[in-house]
Amino acid sequence: NNNNNNNNNNNNNNNNNNNNGNNSNDNNNNNDNNEQLFHYLTNDNYIKNLIQKCSLSSYSMKIINKCIKQYQTILIQYYNEIINLKNNIKLILDYHKDDFKLMMNIIDELKRQQPQQPQPSPPQQQLPPPEQQSKQQQQQ
Incomplete structure (x- = not known):
């Protein structure tokens, strides 16, 4: 029973896949049929010929x-x-x-436009803190 169910499921999946591929063709056929039907329904001669066949x-x-x-x-x-x-x-x-x-x-x-990764800047000489700067200036 399980094998039969699995086979049925596989068949259903295959049918669904086949149907999905046919949807665009079906849509085209429906569009063509709709166009043709519209043409017939709006064609006065076609309608008159149909009515005349009815013996009214x-x-x-x-x-x-x-x-x-x-x-x-x-x-x-x-x-x-x-x-x-x-x-x-x-x-x-x-x-x-x-x-x-x-x-x-x-x-x-x-x-x-994104800038390149910034290059590391060369190390700069660090100045001593301002207190030491003033002492150094006084000593000179």
Whole structure:
């Protein structure tokens, strides 16, 4: 039983790793599908062709067309808002990257400008304390 559980855990881990690698592909596919769906839903000819295939009365078609127009307008507004948000996020990320690069350049420049370790100064002749100096001067 323990061996079976371990094998199952390993299989699950492998599946998770495989799924992680596919996330970017899935995102690209989702984006493509969303773009295609948006195109279809906002394409008047496509919608008209679909409705005509349904054999509806002209009154029903008129009502459906009116509703679809309203939904298309809303869809376009949301779509444009989403595009703007994506662009804003991209700009923010670009700014953060630029800020990070700038900070790294500043750090590098500060490292270059740091003074070398101070060299030990040569020993200087020490003068006697002031009391002894005055006595020496009096003796001279």
